Amino acid sequence: xxxxxxxxxxxxxxxxxxxxxxxxxxxxxxxxxxxxxxxxxxxxxxxxxxxxxxxxxxxxxxxxxxxxxxxxxxxxxxxxxxxxxxxxxxxxxxxxxxxxxxxxxxxx
Amino acid sequence: xxxxxxxxxxxxxxxxxxxxxxxxxxxxxxxxxxxxxxxxxxxxxxxxxxxxxxxxxxxxxxxxxxxxxxxxxxxxxxxxxxxxxxxxxxxxxxxxxxxxxxxxxxxxxxxxxxxxxxxxxxxxx
Numbered sequence: 001x002x003x004x005x006x007x008x009x010x011x012x013x014x015x016x017x018x019x020x021x022x023x024x025x026x027x028x029x030x031x032x033x034x035x036x037x038x039x040x041x042x043x044x045x046x047x048x049x050x051x052x053x054x055x056x057x058x059x060x061x062x063x064x065x066x067x068x069x070x071x072x073x074x075x076x077x078x079x080x081x082x083x084x085x086x087x088x089x090x091x092x093x094x095x096x097x098x099x100x101x102x103x104x105x106x107x108x
Numbered sequence: 109x110x111x112x113x114x115x116x117x118x119x120x121x122x123x124x125x126x127x128x129x130x131x132x133x134x135x136x137x138x139x140x141x142x143x144x145x146x147x148x149x150x151x152x153x154x155x156x157x158x159x160x161x162x163x164x165x166x167x168x169x170x171x172x173x174x175x176x177x178x179x180x181x182x183x184x185x186x187x188x189x190x191x192x193x194x195x196x197x198x199x200x201x202x203x204x205x206x207x208x209x210x211x212x213x214x215x216x217x218x219x220x221x222x223x224x225x226x227x228x229x230x231x232x233x
Contacts, residue, residue, distance in 0.1 A: 044153060
């Protein structure tokens with residue numbers, strides 16, 4: 001199984017800050033890495049797919065990247081907005097089980 | 109507008125069974141793979157099961173293999189999850205999610221782009 005470790009697990013930041021969340025996999029999964037945002041009591045929302053492709057309708061302040069090794073990925077929020085405070089999850093769909101990271105809670 | 113609406117969640121005793129449904133609209137259901145993902149109270153997301161467009165291929169997490177069965181009725185635009193031998197640790201909100209494919213390779217479970225609001229399953233005596 002591919003295990004995903006997100007860091008940090010929690011993060012305090014302010015409106016206007018630049019935030020970077022990382023996701024490290026136990027084996028290469030090429031670009032089969034997605035990022036989701038979840039707010040309390042709501043369903044997850046797709047932000048980034050295939051490591052760096054922005055889902056339609058998602059603000060351009062969100063971006064994703066991946067290393068050439070296929071094991072290290074980042075989600076960057078360039079300028080935090082009030083509505084961005086949420087929990088973020090990475091997910092791999094390279095092989096089953098389609099694991100998620102443990103989540104990163106972004107707080108004010 | 110794409111919509112996914114789960115139903116069937118309730119309180120059930122350990123060892124009991126439950127069938128969840130996910131009614132979809134706004135896209136051609138038979139063209140897309142579908143998934144179930146769950147979230148225990150206060151915990152993270154856990155992938156449960158996936159099924160390809162035609163239903164020919166199914167995949168399960170080890171934690172539910174042999175107890176849960178995913179199925180779909182393409183004529184009724186509905187996804188199902190039959191849950192047997194339920195345990196306390198199955199308590200969670202269950203989400204259904206539509207998958208989108210990798211257009212280059214045709215791999216059908218590339219990312220989960222639409223999710224339902226979820227249905228709560230509580231396993232307790």
